[in-house]
Amino acid sequence: MGLGDQIMASGLARGAAARGKRIALGDGRRIVWEKTSFDIFRGNPNVAPPGSEGAPDLEWLAYYKGHRLYNRRVGDRWVWNLSFRAKPGEIFFDAAETAAGMRHGESFVVVEPQSAQWKTVAPNKDWGVANFQAVADRLRGLGLRVVQFRSEQSPVALRNVEQLATTSFRDALAILARASLYIGAEGGLHHGAAAVGIPAVVLFGGFIPPAVTGYSTHTNLTGGAQACGSLKPCKHCRAALAGITIDDVFNAALRQLSSPLVGEDSKARREAPLAALGEGCLGSACADPSPRSPIASASPWRGELSSPIRGEEEIGAVHG
Known part of the structure; x- marks a missing residue:
């Protein structure tokens, strides 16, 4: 996990x-x-x-x-449980962590250009460093402070973007709690942004549906593709990411930054209503028209301690 x-x-x-x-x-x-x-x-x-x-x-x-609870493996892909809805998590910082999180100030935009590169699915979630660089350049051109977290697992540094050294994932989240916006792929930091109450522009592409692991306070971009869950490099996923333009991400960032929620206390944002998950999606690049069909197996989500999950559905595979 x-x-x-x-x-x-x-x-x-x-x-x-x-x-x-x-x-x-x-x-x-x-x-x-x-x-x-x-x-x-x-x-x-x-x-x-x-x-x-x-x-x-x-x-x-x-x-x-x-x-x-949100997926199961079938061959070389994940099948998504479309009954599952992610709820923003919680990170409980102590006083020292909170103070350390303030060392880089506040009101900045965090851009993370890479997903976890050690995972086999990384190519299916990689929008491209050059694209993130272009978005960062345009945001900087507006006078915004744009930063990137740096650690031993961060091999790529965006040009002319302030590099913030982090000592751990918790440290990164304590810093992220002071940000105005997060931009990056679906993954640990987008879940972290939701946990600390920070809006985000999240690139899902065609791998996983925002309805399952997305949040209503985020703008979730799919490129208009179905989520195939392929665990191998996939032409479908690459095409979906290619369908997300620099303009899509830049304009979504501007909309998030102009929201009245930006700049408010992160706790207040975190406690905002969580209804209608996935409504943070804007524009044609966000469409997730995945067909849904009942899973035939009587109890495909094995190991539950109570009754089987109701309304289990899967997204049909689309492989490249």
Whole structure:
């Protein structure tokens, strides 16, 4: 499970403590965390850590490595559970993290030109560094402060874009909480932006549908393509990304920056109504006209601790 998966889990756990409960992520017997889980769930009162299995306040949720609620693997592709809706997660920073997040100031635009390059699906989510560079140049031309996070896993530096060194993913999110906007591909940082209440322009292309992992406070761009879920380099996904123009991203950024929500306290943005997920999509490049058909299997989402997910649907495969 990636960082984005962990952030989505924190969204699923939202409000548990207010009910006197904690969410146990696991198989009903054992709480299953990974290394990234400890980073994302640190300080979160809604999530029970490993070792709490016998506590009386637990509500179990079958969401862990090998068992995501929003997809399942069939051959060389993901099949998306279109009944799933991502809810903005939560990151609980301590005082030191909050203070460190302020060291680069505020009111800047974060541009991330690459998805996780070590994943086989990276080519299907790569809009191209040159395109991100063009968007950054145009935003800078308007006098906006444009930045990029830098770490050991950031091999590409945009030209003439301020490079902000980060010590960890949590550190990057603490800095992101001071931003005006995030621009990048679907992935960990777009989930992080939603968690810290920052608007975003997110490039989905033809790999995954925004209805599943997108947020209504973001502008979600697909290039008008169906989401195929291919785990191999895919002509369909490349064509979908090519259908998203520099103008599409630049204009979406301007619309987000002109929103009355930009500049308000991030907590207020994070607590904004979450109805009608996916409505942050604007323009023809956002269309997601994916055909939906019932999955034939009686219980394809195996391992649930309660009844099978209702209304399970999948998107038909489109392979390049």
